Amino acid sequence: MTDDGPLAGLQGGHSPRSYSTTGRIEVARFMDVHSGFVGVTGPQLREAHERDLAIEQDEGVHFERAWLDPESGKVFCLSHGPSKEAVMRIHERAGHPTAEVYAIPVEVE
Amino acid sequence: MTDDGPLAGLQGGHSPRSYSTTGRIEVARFMDVHSGFVGVTGPQLREAHERDLAIEQDEGVHFERAWLDPESGKVFCLSHGPSKEAVMRIHERAGHPTAEVYAIPVEVE
Numbered sequence: 001m002t003d004d005g006p007l008a009g010l011q012g013g014h015s016p017r018s019y020s021t022t023g024r025i026e027v028a029r030f031m032d033v034h035s036g037f038v039g040v041t042g043p044q045l046r047e048a049h050e051r052d053l054a055i056e057q058d059e060g061v062h063f064e065r066a067w068l069d070p071e072s073g074k075v076f077c078l079s080h081g082p083s084k085e086a087v088m089r090i091h092e093r094a095g096h097p098t099a100e101v102y103a104i105p106v107e108v109e
Numbered sequence: 110m111t112d113d114g115p116l117a118g119l120q121g122g123h124s125p126r127s128y129s130t131t132g133r134i135e136v137a138r139f140m141d142v143h144s145g146f147v148g149v150t151g152p153q154l155r156e157a158h159e160r161d162l163a164i165e166q167d168e169g170v171h172f173e174r175a176w177l178d179p180e181s182g183k184v185f186c187l188s189h190g191p192s193k194e195a196v197m198r199i200h201e202r203a204g205h206p207t208a209e210v211y212a213i214p215v216e217v218e
Contacts, residue, residue, distance in 0.1 A: 031176055031185050033142075042215045049217045067140055067187075067213035074211050076140050076185065078176075102183050104176035106151045108158045 027060075029080045030087050032101040038073035045075070051094035059086035136169075138189045139196050141210040147182035154184070160203035168195035 037045070045068045052063045061081030068075050075096075079087050084101045091097055146154070154177045161172045170190030177184050184205075188196050193210045200206055 029176070031178075031183075040215075042217070045215050046217045065216065065218040067138070068215035069140075069211040069213050070215060072211055074140075076211075076213070102178035102181055102185075104178050104185070106149075106154050106177035106179060107174065108151070108155045109174040 027080055027082060029078070029104050029107070030084060030101055031104050032077045032079070032087060032091065032098050034075040034077065034091075034096055034098045034100075036073050037068055037075050038070065040068060040070050040073070040075075042068075048094070048096055049077075051096075052090055055093055056081075056090050059090050061086050061090050063090075136189055136191060138187070138213050138216070139193060139210050140213050141186045141188070141196060141200065141207050143184040143186065143200075143205055143207045143209075145182050146177055146184050147179065149177060149179055149182070149184075151177075157203070157205055158186075160205075161199055164202055165190075165199050168199050170195050170199050172199075 040048075045066060049063060049066050056062055059081060061079055063077060063079045066075055066077040077091075081087055084103060087101050088097065088099070149157075154175060158172060158175050165171055168190060170188055172186060172188045175184055175186040186200075190196055193212060196210050197206070197208070
């Protein structure tokens with residue numbers, strides 16, 4: 001990946017909050033929430049996640065990590081990309097749409 | 110930290126899903142969700158998080174990371190510890206109780 005790509009400035013860190021002031025595409029971080037994954041297994045979550053990874057570059061998005069509570073059926077998915085809508089489009093095309101996507105510009109650890 | 114502590118087996122990895130079969134305290138991972146943090150700043154989130162960190166050892170919990178969407182007021186908080194109730198007790202004592210805590214035994218990246 002070159003330094004001119006949409007993810008410029010994000011490599012090597014775990015806190016991608018790079019905002020453009022020079023006309024580059026802006027990249028922000030998002031958390032999205034899915035419901036209805038009751039009883040889903042690890043391999044099934046991986047398969048769903050890989051359907052996102054396979055097409056995420058079409059929108060300049062990267063899905064970093066996803067966590068599943070198979071009891072409640074909630075999935076939390078951490079990503080970065082140019083917009084909330086870009087994240088939603090990839091999830092929709094991958095077969096697990098959600099309207100619940102939050103921009104998370106603030107992170108602490 | 111010794112190998113006998115409640116977090117034994119969790120050091121050095123980012124995927125704490127160590128379950129005891131030998132009488133050790135079990136440790137699992139959790140995501141919790143808070144609402145109502147509209148307009149909260151980074152320093153304010155850090156201060157809230159540090160109130161958790163200051164007392165988390167009382168329950169064998171560790172709050173790894175928290176993300177804030179100041180527009181919707183949602184906070185997502187990643188932790189590990191012996192139980193959902195332990196996580197809830199620390200958050201309550203720290204002044205930001207939530208009933209929305211999910212065990213997340215499955216993680217993909």
